[in-house]
Amino acid sequence: MRIVVVGATGNVGTAFLRTLARDRPGDSILAIARRPPDLNPHAEQVDWVPLDVTSDSASYELRALFRGADAVVHLAIAFQPMRDREYLRAVNVDAVRTVARVCAEAKVPHLVHMSSGGVYAPGSYGVEVDESWPRTGVSSSTYSMDKAAAENVLDEFENAHPDVAVARIRPGLIGQYEFGSALLRYALPDIVPSGMVDHLPILPIDKSFAVPAVHSDDVADALVRVIDRRATGPFNLGGPTPVRAEDVAEAFESRILPVPHRLLSIAARVGFDTRLSAVHQGWVDLAFATPMLDTGRARRELDWSPRMDGPDVAREVIGGMRDDAGADSGVLRSRTAKDRLQAFGRRGFISNAKRP
Structure with a gap:
């Protein structure tokens, strides 16, 4: 089987390549990323191509790369810079349209899109919902609204191209140990050392905090199963137990300071508006609006079950944050002092950064 992975250097992409190399050594993998890694640990199986999916030439280049593929797995996502809304939209929505259209043009039979449990509408916090729950997103979260808009793009595409099988993966919070540095890079200004954690x-947090979480390797396992079965439609992914405030505090070895989530949202908005923080209030709002995820469909149709539960995922990710863990990937690189100082000299606070 020939599989093309768009956005292969991130949290899910690294785990997916790792899983394919272990479980499907006979597959041919083409990995696409804006910045391919310097080292290729799967060189016998994985070929890398540098490509910016927002470039003017992306459609032309992707058309040649997609020809002969049995499946395209679209994982590309942008979280920063939060102030460059045009760039975020270009990566998170417009590129989905481009990838889908080129799949049809290149006659790719299967498109697998990484969506999110964040597409779901508020109104069922702490309660499991299945894939039929309204996917209108959380209005204050650019990430949530972009993910919802991307699924609308796929709705239109499926209606126009019924010959292409389309699957949508909707996980909760995804994490692995190597994601620690990346999270710190998103959350902290460059001048703040990682050792702060x-x-x-x-830990100021609303005690009602409860979010679904799933390990990157378990998401990768689900992706392989979707490809094997040429499955279609949406699939929720998450551990059976949510991550609660107590789990986060325990992992940080902190005591909980109960703060209503509305006050946390206001504090995040003030910090972002004054450019003291890179964390947009929408992330706080999303954390207190995303429901639990009923994963029954993935269990029944993919024979999937997570090997790691939600609280264990949180502990591993926070452990990675505390250890400043990373991987050989531009996205997941370690957040060293040299890296922080160079970034600050180049762009100032991360919240002021523009399109890379």
Whole structure:
């Protein structure tokens, strides 16, 4: 089987390539990323191509790369810079349209899109919902609204191209140990050292906090199963137990300071508006609006079950944050002091950064 992976250097992409190399050594993998890694640990099976999916030439280049593929797995996502809304939309929505259209033009029979449990409408916090729950997103979260808009793009595509099988993966919070540095890079200004997370005696958080989570390797396993079965439609993915405030505090070795989530949202908005923080309030709002995920469809149709539960995922990710863990990938690189200083000299606070 020939599989093309778009956006292969991120949290899910690295796990997916790792899983394919282990479980499907006979497959031919073409990995596409804006910045391919310097090292290729799967060189016998994986070929890399540098490509920016938002470039003017993306459609032309993808058409040649997609020819002969049995499946295209679209994982590309942009979280930063939060102030460059045009760029986020270009990656998170417009590129989905481009990839889908080129799949049809290149006669790719199967498109697998990485969506999110964040597409779901508020109104069922702490309660499991299945894939039929309204997917109108959380209005204050650009990530959520972009994911919802991307699924609307796929609705239109499926109606126009019924010959292409389309699957949508809707996981909860995805994490692995190597994602630790990337999370710190998103959340902290460049001048703030990573070691700060080792000194959090108090964690301000709403005690009602409860989010679904799933390990990157379990998402990768689901992707392989979707490809094997040429499955279509949406699939929720998450561990059976949500991540709660107590789990986060325990992992940071902190005491909980109960703060209503509305106050946390206001604090995040003030920090973002004053350019003291890169964290948009929408992330806080999303954390207190995303429901639990009923994964029955994935269990029945993919024979999928997570090997790691939600709280264990949180502990591993926070462990990676505390250890400044990373991988040989531009997206997942370690957040070293040299890296922070170079980034700050180049762009100032990360919240001021523009399109890379």
